[in-house]
Amino acid sequence: MPQLNPAPWFAILVFSWLVFLTILPPKIMAHSYPNEPTPQSTEKPKTEPWTWPWH
Structure with missing residues (x-):
């Protein structure tokens, strides 16, 4: 059973990991990415309350 002989397979494993x-x-x-991310501001935008005509 040649699969149980670790000599060639271990060398192939080590060599392939060295390549990787x-x-x-x-x-x-x-x-390089075409759209580099821009840092966002940590301030929350000021929101205005809506006036809904409920009546």
Whole structure:
């Protein structure tokens, strides 16, 4: 049963994780979004009460 021999599969696992952790993050972090978020003000806008004609 070759699946139980950990020698080649462990090396493939370690190598693939090294590729994922060294090559892919800089490529992902270099991506720029077209709409950068703008910081919102923490002040609440002043609201005016509505005058409803209930009568």
